[in-house]
Amino acid sequence: MKISREQIRLTGAPFHGVILGKQAIPLGQIDLPVTFGDRSNFRIETLTFEVVDFSGSYHTILRRPCYxxxxxxxNYVYLKLKMPRPKGVITIGPSFPHARLWNKDRCQLASKIIMKADLTEIKRNVALTAPDSNKSTDAAAFQSAKETKEVDINDSSSTKTPCVATV
Structure with a gap:
């Protein structure tokens, strides 16, 4: 849109709901004129937008203040937005192929972000519960939890006798 940074008002309030479980810190806010309709039947209003520095499935998200x-x-079922005008109702509808493509890409991005967060949590938990590798392990310190008995293997080439725990 080629909007200079000077036109963006600074704000520090984060918002949620763009990426599941994550908060977004906006670069700021900007007031822009928004037009719905065509040359024969239109409506223009100025709306305030939060400006963020990431790619999303939509260029903008309209909410209750806009409506x-x-x-x-x-209408969520038909994905239609309707508004009254003196020359008739303005109806805005989606581009299903475009929306599907964007949603597929953004779902993959969101999945990767969530998997990365889950992997970080798993690594942290493993680091907390892993045994200390600096401590020396003594083979003599091992003790079986149950009694063991020797079992003879009828293999003349074998020189070892395994120990089997009794159940």
Missing amino acids: AKFMAVL
Whole structure:
């Protein structure tokens, strides 16, 4: 959009819900005019947007303040946004192939982020519960939890007798 950083008002309030379980720290806020409709029937209002520095499945996310300002009604089943105008109702609909492609890419990105966080947690837990490798282990310190008995193997080439725990 070629908007300079000077036009963005600083804000420090994080928000949630863009990537599951993660918070987003915005670069700031900006007021932009938004137009719905076409030349014959349109509506323009100024909306405030949070500016973030990451790629998402949508270029913008519209929420209740937008719907209230435009007096719009959202139908989640049909993915339609409708708003009244003097020349008739403005209806905004999705591009299903485009939305599917973006959602597929963003789901993969979100999965990778979550897997990375899970892997970090697993590594931390393993580090906490792993035995100390600096301590020397003494073979004589090993003791069987149950009694053992020797079992003869009828193999004349074998010189070893295994120990088997009794159950």
